[in-house]
Amino acid sequence: MAYDYHAVHALDGTIGAIAERRANHLAVHRATAMAMVLASPGRVPEAAGILVANGDFEVRFSGPGEWLVLSEVHAPETLAAELGVRLGDAAFVIDQSHGRVALTLTGPDAARILANGVAVDLHADSFPVGRAANVLCHHISVNLARTSAQSFDLVVMRSFAEALVDDIKVMARSHDLSVDFATR
């Protein structure tokens, strides 16, 4: 008997094919490696100093002394190990590659669409590129980060991913939105 396990994405079977991308687009990432980093008590600055985004991964604020680290370079299996080596006992690292789903909302109306569910001020002056926050989108908890003037990353718990995408479709119903898996 062969044991070759294939991973199933939380949104497999829920997203239909699209003919073309619309003005606003929600991309669902298939295989983003993700890990949560919790600074060891009393060692927040030290952990923050080690956790500097370096092109291999991105670091998002997720709470005092807590970060969400994402990587398109590392495999889910290796990101946590890599971070563990870097951080030593300055932080605890927990693989969340299967626990979260990463989405990217891009387009001229991205901030306006999000304002239909998110209470945080997303004006570029208040929420500039690189800023991240744990927010509620309607009833669902999301780590929201601005990645460019017209682009936001949303990282959501896996079990809520389908409900969140359904909500975003409704939030964007008058804003010309397409949804698809990211090509990468």
Place this chain on the structure above:
Amino acid sequence: MTAYRLPAGGLIDRSHTLAFSFDGKSLSGHAGDTLASALLANDRLLVGRSFKYHRPRGIVTAGPSEPNALVTVGSGVRRDPNTKATVAELYDGLVATSQNRWPSLAFDIGAVNGLMARFLSAGFYYKTFMWPAAFWEKVYEPLIRRAAGLGRTDLSPDPDSYEKSWAHCDLLVVGSGPAGLAAALVAARSGLRVILAEQDFALGGTLLSETTRLDGEAPYIFARRVLDELQNSPNVTLLPRTTVFGWYDDNVFGALERVQKHGAAVDAVKPVERLWRIVAKHAILASGAEERPLVFGGNDRPGVMTASAAATYANRFGVAAGKAVAIFTNGASGYRTARDLAAQGIGIAALIDSRPDAAEAAPAGVRLIRGGSIIDTRGGAGLRGIVADRGGFEDLIACDAVAMSGGWSPVIHLACQRGGRPVWSDALQAFLAPDVGAGLVPAGAAAGQYRLSACFEDGARKAADIVEALGRQAAGFQAPVVGEEPDPSFTALWHVPGAKSKAFVDFQNDVHLGDLGLAVREGFGHVEHAKRYTTGGMATDQGKLGNINAIGILAAMRGVSPAEVGTTTFRPFYTPVSFGALAGTSVGGHAMPVRRSPLHGWAARNGATFIEAGLWYRSSWFAKGEEKTWRESVDREVRSVRENAGLCDVSTLGKIEVFGPDAAEFLNRLYCNPLLKLPVGKARYGLMLREDGMVFDDGTVSRLGEAHFLITTTTAMAGGVLSHMEFAAQVLWPQLRVRFLSVSDQWAQMSIAGPKARVILQSIVEDDISHAAFPFLAAREVRLKGNLKGRLFRISFSGELAYELAVPAGYGEAVADALMRAGLPHGMCAYGVEALNVLRIEKGHVTHAELDGRVTPDDAGLGHMMGTGKADFIGKRLSNRFGLTAADRAQLVGLKALEADQEMRAGAHLLKDGAKPSTINDQGWVSSACFSPTLRMPIALAFLKSGRERYGEKIVVWDRLRGVETMAEVCHPVFVDPDNSKLTA
């Protein structure tokens, strides 16, 4: 009366004619009309019947305080009752219907109530419909509701959709009149993020109906210039058709935008209404002032309206309220209206000033009566004349409209919604907004500044103050040169003495002068009592128009100042908001999110029937072959687990990883049982208590490393336990070095239970999981064949040899499939939460059906778990309370039905054999019940007084809800394998 469209003038587009209907009659108006102005232009002033007496009523105002002109707009399922015609924007194809009349507006049978008026005085229903008490709900109230009440809603599902949006700004300006425009302009030029909200469909406020010239031009031209600049400022959002209805904590404002209420066609991808939550650093309340009606005899006859309304209809909408308008005023405003109407060529029957001496002069040719009043009106459903009184001489004056001006009240509603009480000003004879801090500042007429020049100055200055408070440089604003303005003063006149017929104070609720007198005489003189007693100030207008006069009248009757009477409480909403807008998109499938287990697809492929469990959909049972009822499937699944093996999705359990040198100590304080000595690689059952000593939640604690734990919670309490832990870590014991994270979604977790569990599991696990290598309660990482890492726990809820295997969520389905294939030759089945429930009842394991918040560990038979030797843990102190240790507390027992076909139900009460079925004789309750395929009889878990001493007793299970009584035998709650030999096999 004979209202008509003026030959020229107004801000309407006369080249654009709109067809609409009222009560089935086709009429026409112009773009820029409100429904009210178009009705007036068609000489339709009778627009409704009053609430109680069904008196004919006409349009009184030209704005959102309208008490009378409430109509139903739309038809069928798209029907909005109680729409104020005075703010409803006219559109082509609008269908409006009058309300509260039968069979027709002109002939209304309910008007007989008017003849019965002496029996229908204030508070009449409290007195009349008191006996018999049972009649109130069944007879009186439905009757009153049918006879009174306003519009009726359609009860079919709303075909339209709504939306809720957040907005953020430095400055929210409420109102786009002179003060609002000046404020918005200063803030916009200074670079603030500005939102300007206006309830009207046209921006400009009173500048749209004002005739005093600004910079030598009509005021609307000035307004248009300012609006153009604002429109072109990227930092400004203009929100017309948006009513700011509420002011909430943290300077959040609620506002309702009518997105698609001004057209017959509805674009389905857009909401019809949008509810804004506006987070504003600062807000300026530029909501203007409301003109007061005068309380004189017959003041509710159609044709009587406020003077400012008559002027607005003439100036903004090009409509004359009548051919001969009598003006009744207590101040300068009536003279201004006289000039405005005269300028439009509208006839003025007389100008009656209640003040004996006044400096103002009436327009040339207008008959002026100083020190006079109106004491009655003549006519039927339309006004034909008034009875004027001067010094006891009555004079019948023919007229077809009355424009009344009782002075002005600043609109301060929003500023008083968070506890601040209005402050009486003797100088202005009005209530002003209290000082509610820098977050919300009234400006212009809302602050008692009635002159145009003062409004511009006040709005600009208050905006500049805010700009500077935000650390910026305030830009300049060149106020326009304001033409000749009348002195805005007036002499308060709360009611006109000598009324010859009913003088209404609150038009909408049919409250007249006499009702207030009755309220005071009967001891309901307090303003809040008077409101409830008379209903004055209730319903859709909430006394916007009438309350001030009611307060003045109460003050006069009690011989005190209005300051002492005070106002009733202001609350959101300023104007009614539809439920649809409040719900937004949170309807139907979007009312709450659905959580999907990572094994959802696997369960669906295996034929699961799902059940809602909180936000989750859990697999309930897996029907096979010929099985027709859920019981058949569940019985088979239970037997399969007891005899062979079964696989169940337990991914929904909460999973929290805990790290840190003090993690063990932290958990030791959270759980009531000792955990410090839990060895690495082992799991233990754990019980958390609340501070009051009751069980909070249960689960397992596994030690994965010296300073690394994984705990599980029940599905229902996953969130609650996590926040409990956050509270404990942040507030109770911040000194403990501990970190934790919910990892619930990272893992797909499956329970493999049954005598053949090990052999099946071993076939896919690389590591040795023999009893010696992986004994009961072992917990550690394992490697599956195919090089996949998982976590394995040898724990059992079913009482069988059992494991829980966790793998990264994405691999869950693949691993479950592999296990099912491996289990096939061993007779393994998929089982759902129904079978899981039967298995745990048979084993006497508790869930939240037992741990319902009233149960101590000892009640649940878990008293031995209490770590009484521990220095402290949450719940320890209060566990020793008298009553929690009493010997007759209800204790967990098992019940076996005496007859195999007599099922028991959870919720049933327990009675001593022979006791009368009554809760007085209550001995306990059934918490969980099922048919046990293993024992082949109905069994139950129950709580029974001193239950553990009563094994063997025959007891009555009394199900009052279903009217069933069954006999059962009390027994030990563990029905299956009481010595746990299966667990350690």
